[in-house]
Amino acid sequence: MARLTQDRIHRALGQIGEGWALDRQALIYWNELVPEFRVPDEDNPDGLTRIELRWDEVYEVRTNKWGQRYNVATGTYRPKLNVSHWHRSGEMWASFGLGRDIVLDDHEPVKRRTFATLARITREYTPEACRALATREGIDASILDI
Structure with a gap:
């Protein structure tokens, strides 16, 4: 895989929605363009909620002749x-x-994982929508260790 150039990174930053940034760790270590949105906690200055947009592989559940189920x-x-x-x-x-x-089920599964598709989705998720996702009501309480 070719290394990402500064020009490609600047073009990617221009494509993503307001408030979104590129995950620096994915960029440096894995050479991937991964959009992320960070929402600081109002209650705790040392806390934040991170929203990351990635691709998820789609699996189909099959059953063999003995009734065992497996993912393909x-x-x-x-x-x-x-x-x-x-x-x-x-x-x-x-x-x-x-x-x-x-998982964003309202988007059709695609064979090719392009950054342009992720950038279009980031423009759909405004900063207000991301802040609503980051509230305690917007996320499952089990991950907040409450």
Whole structure:
């Protein structure tokens, strides 16, 4: 896979919606363009909720002749949001679990995972919608360790 150039990163930043940024860790370590939105906690200055938009592989459940069920990859992908809560502890950030995945079922599965599709979805999710997802009512309380 070719390395991402500064020009490609700047074009990607121009495509994504207001308030969204690129995940620096995915960019540096895995050479991937992953949109993310960070919502600071109002109650805790050392906390934030991170919303990340990625591709999720679609599986089909099949049953063999003995009645055992198993998953088979269909070769298609759907976009999904991952909402996770982070807290600063000294110099480190720690998350409470893996977060909650919200598969965007209103989008048709696609064979090709393009950044342009993710960028279009980020424009649909305005900062207000992301803040609503980040509220305690918007996320499952089990990931907040309540």
